[in-house]
Amino acid sequence: MGRGLGRDLGLTRTPREGPGCAALRPLSHQISTTMSSTKRVSTRRRVARHVAARPWLRLSGVLGPPLSWLLLAYIGALVALLITSLHQEVTVGLITRRITAPGLDNFRRLIETPVYRSVTVRTVFAAVAVTVIDLALALPVAFYMAKVASVGRRRALVILVTMPLWAGYLVKTYAWSTLLNPESGFLREFVGATPGYGIGGSIVTLAYLWLPYMILPIYAGLDRLPDSLLEASTDLGGRAGRTFRSIVLPLLVPSIVAGSIFTFSLTLGDFYVNRIYGNKTQFIGNTIFSNFSANLPFAAAFSIVPILIMVAYLLLARGAGALEEL
Amino acid sequence: MYLSRTARRLLAAFTTIVVFVLYFPLGYVARLSVATSRGFGRPRGFSFDAWSRTIDAPGPRDALMNSLLVASEATAVALVLGTLAASALTRFRFFGRHTVNLMIVLPIALPGIVTGIAFHSGYERLGVDLSVMTLVAAHATFCIVIVFNNVAARMRQLGTSLEEASADLGADQLQTWWYVRLPMLRSALLAGGLLSFALSFDEIIVTTFTIDGGFKTLPAWILENMFRSESIPIVNVTATFVVLAMIVPVYVAQRLVDSTPSRG
Numbered sequence: 001m002g003r004g005l006g007r008d009l010g011l012t013r014t015p016r017e018g019p020g021c022a023a024l025r026p027l028s029h030q031i032s033t034t035m036s037s038t039k040r041v042s043t044r045r046r047v048a049r050h051v052a053a054r055p056w057l058r059l060s061g062v063l064g065p066p067l068s069w070l071l072l073a074y075i076g077a078l079v080a081l082l083i084t085s086l087h088q089e090v091t092v093g094l095i096t097r098r099i100t101a102p103g104l105d106n107f108r109r110l111i112e113t114p115v116y117r118s119v120t121v122r123t124v125f126a127a128v129a130v131t132v133i134d135l136a137l138a139l140p141v142a143f144y145m146a147k148v149a150s151v152g153r154r155r156a157l158v159i160l161v162t163m164p165l166w167a168g169y170l171v172k173t174y175a176w177s178t179l180l181n182p183e184s185g186f187l188r189e190f191v192g193a194t195p196g197y198g199i200g201g202s203i204v205t206l207a208y209l210w211l212p213y214m215i216l217p218i219y220a221g222l223d224r225l226p227d228s229l230l231e232a233s234t235d236l237g238g239r240a241g242r243t244f245r246s247i248v249l250p251l252l253v254p255s256i257v258a259g260s261i262f263t264f265s266l267t268l269g270d271f272y273v274n275r276i277y278g279n280k281t282q283f284i285g286n287t288i289f290s291n292f293s294a295n296l297p298f299a300a301a302f303s304i305v306p307i308l309i310m311v312a313y314l315l316l317a318r319g320a321g322a323l324e325e326l
Numbered sequence: 327m328y329l330s331r332t333a334r335r336l337l338a339a340f341t342t343i344v345v346f347v348l349y350f351p352l353g354y355v356a357r358l359s360v361a362t363s364r365g366f367g368r369p370r371g372f373s374f375d376a377w378s379r380t381i382d383a384p385g386p387r388d389a390l391m392n393s394l395l396v397a398s399e400a401t402a403v404a405l406v407l408g409t410l411a412a413s414a415l416t417r418f419r420f421f422g423r424h425t426v427n428l429m430i431v432l433p434i435a436l437p438g439i440v441t442g443i444a445f446h447s448g449y450e451r452l453g454v455d456l457s458v459m460t461l462v463a464a465h466a467t468f469c470i471v472i473v474f475n476n477v478a479a480r481m482r483q484l485g486t487s488l489e490e491a492s493a494d495l496g497a498d499q500l501q502t503w504w505y506v507r508l509p510m511l512r513s514a515l516l517a518g519g520l521l522s523f524a525l526s527f528d529e530i531i532v533t534t535f536t537i538d539g540g541f542k543t544l545p546a547w548i549l550e551n552m553f554r555s556e557s558i559p560i561v562n563v564t565a566t567f568v569v570l571a572m573i574v575p576v577y578v579a580q581r582l583v584d585s586t587p588s589r590g
Contacts, residue, residue: 048498058499059418063426066411066470069403070429074441074467077448081440084447141344144337148329157341159580164348166524166576170545171565174552175351178358186354211348240329261435269437272530276552285439292535296447303443310436314428 078307085300106301116287120305123283126203127267131214133207134263135256138214143248145215146222147230158219165212173276176205180277197277205277206267213262221255222248257317264313268306352569359562376559386564389547396458396543397526400465404522405515407466408473413507415474416481433468441468442535449536456538464536465529469522476518476583477511484510513582520579524572544568 051057086102110116145157164172179186180201195201225248233243271285284306291299329337354369362371380386411430415423433441445464446456454460488510492502508515530545537546548564551557 045498048500051499052493055418059414059420061499062410063414063418063420066407066414066430067426069407070467070470073448073463074433074444075429077441077444080448080451081444083451137344140337141341144341148334148337149341157345159577160345161348162580163573163576164352166521166528166572168352168545168565168568168572169528170530170548170552171355171568172351174548174561174565175355179351179354208347208351211344240333265435265437269439269531271439272549285437288439288443289534292443292446296450300443300447303440306437307440310440314435318424318428 081300081303084297085304087297089295089297106298107304109298110301110305116302119282119284119287122199122281123268123285123306124309126199126206126283127264129203130207130210130267131260131263133203134211134214135260137207137211138218138259142215142218142222145219146225147227158216161212161215161219165216169209170272172209173205173273176201176208176273177276180205197281199281201277202273202281202283205273206270207263209273210263210266213266214259217255217258218252221252225251261313261317265306265310268309355562356566356569359559359566376563380560380563380567383560385542385547385551386544386560386567389542389544392458392541393527393544396462396465397523399462400469400526401519401523403462403466404469404473405519408470408518408522409477409511409515411470412474412477412481416478417486430471430474434471438468438529438531439535442532445532446535456536458538458541461533461536461538461541461543464532465526468529468532469526472522472525473515473518476514476521480511480514517579517582520575524576524579528568528572 051061083102085106086104088103088105141161145154145161149157177197180195180197182197195204229247229251230243233247238246269285271283271289274281274283274286275289284302288299288302291302357369359376360372360374361369362373362375363369411426414420415427415430441464445460445467449456449460488506489502492506497505528545530543530549533543533546537543542550544564545568548561548568551561
């Protein structure tokens with residue numbers, strides 16, 4: 001909980017750095033000099049000693065490979081995306097060619113065409129709706145898991161909630177498409193009503209798909225919340241509702257934000273749910289996908305939109321201390 | 327906090343319903359896979375006919391092998407890079423640490439379609455043809471964070487005293503890594519590896535943009551056959567198989583992560 005970014009400094013000190021370890025240095029130095037007097041120091045030892053004395057060298061040893069991968073592969077790819085988005089695909093007659101002189105035409109088209117604006121608004125609306133639905137479902141479930149259920153049942157529930165996260169995104173979408181089928185699906189036959197394949201059906205499916213992403217961080221946050229705080233609130237006369245609103249909820253904010261990053265981001269970029277439902281509803285992802293093979297620069301330009309939305313979201317989340325919870 | 331018995335029962339009932347709903351669609355497809363009736367309506371009858379036809383079908387089998395290959399390669403890369411990154415971020419303080427942290431999280435925090443299109447544009451700029459390797463590289467990138475999360479959490483929890491003891495006893499960095507740090511991280515590595523494997527095995531969105539058209543992973547095969555009515559029984563079976571195959575590694579990983587339950 002109160003463990004925001006980088007506040008866990010106590011653990012980040014390595015043996016040979018920081019003032020607290022200064023006392024150790026003469027001792028280890030002593031040992032190694034005694035050893036070197038009896039036998040010649042191997043090259044490996046010498047290298048090790050050289051490295052040990054230089055924290056930055058050790059740091060570059062462990063940080064170098066992952067950082068280079070992320071910079072070259074991922075940041076490189078994002079830069080390529082940005083460059084591609086500045087190009088243009090022009091069709092004259094039957095011939096399509098790409099103009100590589102940079103320009104903002106794709107972005108102009110994005111802003112000026114009402115369809116793209118309404119697609120963006122619709123997608124953000126769906127992302128908010130999915131997040132709110134998941135939050136409403138996740139809070140009681142996570143609370144039950146962390147604070148009411150017995151230890152055995154809690155363990156079982158954590159596993160039960162986590163497993164569907166990893167099992168078949170497509171399988172689940174496919175399963176929901178059979179359930180939602182307006183003519184013969186399960187919901188029509190047994191419940192009598194179905195949201196069908198429109199935006200309602202998409203929101204229900206996406207809320208279902210991402211629900212565990214919301215339950216798990218909230219559960220983790222509640223699990224860390226000391227019971228004594230809740231007892232103190234009760235002792236001071238706080239009823240359940242008041243304790244929940246004034247104690248639990250404020251302390252849960254980072255966990256809720258962490259969960260919402262997933263539900264929001266995953267909805268923002270989803271296109272297979274709508275596609276499998278027959279594309280009656282268009283999200284940003286569907287527009288990107290349908291332009292992907294025909295007009296990659298425009299698809300690239302449109303995918304900058306979810307990036308901007310998510311970067312804004314992440315910056316807000318960082319303010320709430322939620323990134324540590326991911 | 328004091329909750330009345332009714333409130334506790336209501337919470338328990340609500341949780342039960344939610345968990346039931348989480349599994350219902352998966353169970354429904356599993357039921358369809360052994361039904362004799364066609365279509366998506368009420369499943370009727372019982373037969374393993376579709377299962378035996380699926381085992382003989384070459385499509386799902388090849389796709390399964392491809393998926394296993396991609397997921398293991400991506401996981402191998404992610405294990406190495408994720409562990410190194412976790413060690414850098416938990417054992418060192420340096421300028422830009424928060425930025426590096428954000429960069430590790432970014433591939434899963436940004437929508438999959440962005441990662442997919444970005445990798446596609448990157449490969450196109452570099453003139454690289456899409457292949458198994460391009461797919462593995464993209465998968466490895468978003469798998470790093472899974473390994474990172476598991477290993478970093480474990481390293482914070484372990485603290486530095488044993489590593490310091492090892493250094494004080496004269497072990498060099500490599501020896502400390504090999505004899506002290508890695509053995510202590512074993513279960514975190516296994517859990518992170520299994521989850522990263524599962525994530526890659528199931529991935530379809532990034533895959534769509536970084537896959538070579540002729541190469542089919544299991545989700546790509548399912549996607550291609552989902553709309554062909556004659557393939558639907560086989561899709562039902564394959565889908566059920568994916569879920570069943572996923573349950574084992576994820577269950578094991580969860581038990582490993584959950585070995586130290588706490589109550590504040």
